[in-house]
Amino acid sequence: MTGVRVGRQMTEMLKGTLEGIVLAILSVQPAYGYDITARLREQGFTDIAEGTVYALLVRIERNGLVEVEKVPSEKGPPRKVYSLNTPGRAYLDEFWVTWGFLADRLGQLKKEGN
Amino acid sequence: MTGVRVGRQMTEMLKGTLEGIVLAILSVQPAYGYDITARLREQGFTDIAEGTVYALLVRIERNGLVEVEKVPSEKGPPRKVYSLNTPGRAYLDEFWVTWGFLADRLGQLKKEGN
């Protein structure tokens, strides 16, 4: 009822890339889940659900890519502020390499298609 | 030519995009599974398994995106030659739009990260 469903193609394409997107956001400056969700929506990912982001944050924390700090909020429950640590930055670098390769290949394919 | 070793990141990123890659290959000219696998490897996807491609071909056929023709081979069992049909081309166009959006966002994020 609420909101248009994310297309199947986008959903599948986000697998693997959404993680990189969030890490890239965190590499600029620390942030908390609610904020990240809002920023993603501003940037055009209008249909990303909150649950998706929180689940992702749990995972990258479990994988040791981020540090977490609880910060009290004036408007609601305490925020969990995530910041990239050293392994997280290395992982993000790796992500950009992988992405670069893929973007390269697809750029080539698209050119050949026309 | 430096083949990227398929790690976890690449595996996840290929979800959604591998389908588009194969459809893009088919949009240039019809091809069969064994051939597509070989071409992917030539293009740097050195670790794509045959099984992955065949499963994908089964899926896009089931989804009505391709036509299939059995063509005898001189060197082995008959080939199943796949070609894009009209829905397949429409789907590929949609794929490029989705990809374009994602590549755009990530390009922006990468720029901000430096």
Place this chain on the structure above:
DNA sequence: CCCAGTACTTAACGCTACTATGTACCAGTA
């Protein structure tokens, strides 16, 4: 008191690529 906005959690689910294994056809060769 209720409600809207803020903020986080998590089980169940669908989809995709991967792994591993199997079948089958053919040419060369010893």
Place this chain on the structure above:
DNA sequence: TACTGGTACATAGTAGCGTTAAGTACTGGG
């Protein structure tokens, strides 16, 4: 004949990711 290697396709089982859907909890204004 038997064996090997290259060609060609099929598929069950598995892991991982994003999504859905439901929930908890804190705050300030009507």
